[in-house]
Amino acid sequence: MTTGTDRAVHGIEDIRAAVARARSAGGAWTASGWRERRAALLLWKRELAGRADEFAEVIAAETGKPVQDARSEVLLTLVHLDWAARNARRVLGRRRVSSGLLSIHQRALLAYRPLGVIGVIGPWNYPLYTPMGSIGYALAAGNAVVFKPSELTPGVGLLLARSFGEAVPGHADLLQAVTGPGSTGAALAGADGPAGVDKVAFTGSPGTARKVAAACAATLTPLLAECGGKDAVLVAADADLDAAADAIVWGAMGNAGQTCAGVERVYAVASVHEELCSRIVSRARALAPGDAYGPLTLPSQLGVVERHVKQALVDGGTARLGGPDALRASVLGPVVLSDVPEDSPAVTEETFGPVVVVNRVRDMDEAVERANASAYSLGAAVFTRSRAAGLAVAGRLGSGAVSVNSVLGFAAIPSLPFGGAGESGYGRIHGEEGLRAFAAPHSVTVRRFAPVVDLTSFSTPREKVARAVELGRKLHARF
The missing domain is CATH 3.40.605.10 (Aldehyde Dehydrogenase; Chain A, domain 1)
Known part of the structure; x- marks a missing residue:
């Protein structure tokens, strides 16, 4: 071929x-x-x-x-x-x-x-x-x-x-x-x-x-x-952590992380952060690179992924799974990082590799603030057992599309528009x-009958035009 x-x-x-x-x-x-x-x-x-x-x-x-x-x-x-x-x-x-x-x-x-x-x-x-x-x-x-x-x-x-x-x-x-x-x-x-x-x-x-x-x-x-994007998943204290971890691993590692609306950032409320990290690591460790996903299609992308992972560790982040050693195989192993500073490239730049950053936040207000701080605004996801709370948080996110209790749910729904703003395009x-x-758009008007007062004709007396305009003005002043 x-x-x-x-x-x-x-x-x-x-x-x-x-x-x-x-x-x-x-x-x-x-x-x-x-x-x-x-x-x-x-x-x-x-x-x-x-x-x-x-x-x-x-x-x-x-x-x-x-x-x-x-x-x-x-x-x-x-x-x-x-x-x-x-x-x-x-x-x-x-x-x-x-x-x-x-x-x-x-x-x-x-x-x-x-x-x-x-x-x-x-x-x-x-x-x-x-x-x-x-x-x-x-x-x-x-x-x-x-x-x-x-x-x-x-x-x-x-x-x-x-x-x-x-x-x-x-x-x-x-x-x-x-x-x-x-x-x-x-x-x-x-x-x-x-x-x-x-x-x-x-x-x-x-x-x-x-x-x-x-x-x-x-x-x-x-x-x-x-x-492209730097999509975030927000995990509330009441979230189903098994469902969240399963979705995060798929969203972050699927297609070797080479998805514009893939998961690259996770903000979990502090009370569930450790347990969520544990479940994410358990699922990611079970993946078989080469079977679950393939290699990086663009060879030069490896340099970007390596730089992000190494700098995240230098900046004080923790490698929960993988790290620089995971990036040496022909098909990169999954990398799970946590507590990475918000100004580190792994948080601010598009990684486009099988890497996910899981950071803790005080509450969902802080999660929304951090998610919206990105220059990208393509997609996002929210995990919570409360549908009302999920919709409320989704409405506060600046991304073009949000999934509640799933990731990339909008991709398979053709009636939903897709796109973002900022570095995600327009x-x-x-x-x-x-x-x-x-x-x-093509606009057409068809005159049905002669109006009582024709405002588009010089033959209409000025006094009549003035009265009609004043009547219209008064109507708009009242309602």
């Missing part, structure tokens, strides 16, 4: 040609209407489901993750594509909205039109699920897509584009993949001059997002950026907001 550097490197002229083909195909796609687009996307979904093993094998080969994890990624992709296809018309189709008393003589209509061609720049950690949160929703909204997968996972992108053409042969150019290093993504965003896309959806590091944003700014091309994928992210 050819991967990585065996793929072609596409430059700006290749990208412009792909965008031109996509735009041509997009015209027919838009004109085909909601019903046909839904049918086509559901055909593609069935094609993907029938080829799940093939996709899982390519994902596993390029990322190193276990095949069972790759199969779960395919399933999540299917769930989101199905929702986008079935709900696009409801969310984006023309509907009547209130005209208000002043414009009661007008019928007000709102619809959403596709933007045109969407450039999607995908990551390597979830090379199918994550970019499809943009690709599937953009297609459902009536757009064409040019997809640049990570240079570490080009095979997934090429297979995805090919599968669409095979499932929906009449629209083969609607989804195209271009491959290459970061320079290819930069060209798609417009760093080498206008590439012709109407919006860019990017997933990656905050540093790279800034470069993409700068390239998009030159042509005022809108950008949707999902840039914009939303998934759900109704995800569909609207790839469409432009």
Whole structure:
């Protein structure tokens, strides 16, 4: 199987040609209407489901993750594509909205039109699920897509584009993949001059997002950026500690910790901190690296993980499990740290490895304060036996999504939007907001009858206009 550097490197002229083909195909796609687009996307979904093993094998080969994890990624992709296809018309189709008393003589209509061609720049950690949160929703909204997968996972992108053409042969150019290093993504965003896309959806590091944003700014091309997280789990004194520990270990160690909304910080109320640490360590120690999760996909990430762990210990933290020695195997062993100062890199920076910091807090107020102190604001979780308390704490967290008594519960619910702020980026994928992210609102008014006082005509006597305006002012002054 050819991967990585065996793929072609596409430059700006290749990208412009792909965008031109996509735009041509997009015209027919838009004109085909909601019903046909839904049918086509559901055909593609069935094609993907029938080829799940093939996709899982390519994902596993390029990322190193276990095949069972790759199969779960395919399933999540299917769930989101199905929702986008079935709900696009409801969310984006023309509907009547209130005209208000002043414009009661007008019928007000709102619809959403596709933007045109969407450039999607995908990551390597979830090379199918994550970019499809943009690709599937953009297609459902009536757009064409040019997809640049990570240079570490080009095979997934090429297979995805090919599968669409095979499932929906009449629209083969609607989804195209271009491959290459970061320079290819930069060209798609417009760093080498206008590439012709109407919006860019990017997933990656905050540093790279800034470069993409700068390239998009030159042509005022809108950008949707999902840039990672430093997600926190807050554990109350009354929490089910077994459930919390189980979820924390899965959220922190799954995919070798290479999950943008994975668990990297835990804030546990002091009265349960020791017991929670013990249960987390017990579960993490039972994991078999290489079976439970695979290696780091990006070799250079090892340096970041090592720096965070070593500095945490220098700063006074404690290694409850693992430590620097756990980072010397081909597949890193799990590392559980506690009592790490809040200004240590293991707390402030995205680690993206199988490492979790479990710190004690006075109470849930302090837990919320510390969770919100991060520059990232993607996801979070709260564990408590009180549903009301869990919802109250969730409402105080600044993250874009919160799970109560689970981690990453929002990832498998396609009706919920996903995204953050700050270093986590901006914009939303998934759900109704995800569909609207790839469409432009289109407002239409239809005059139903002549108003009693026409405020948009010079033929209306000024005195009559003045009386009508004064009446309106008095009404608003009272209510």
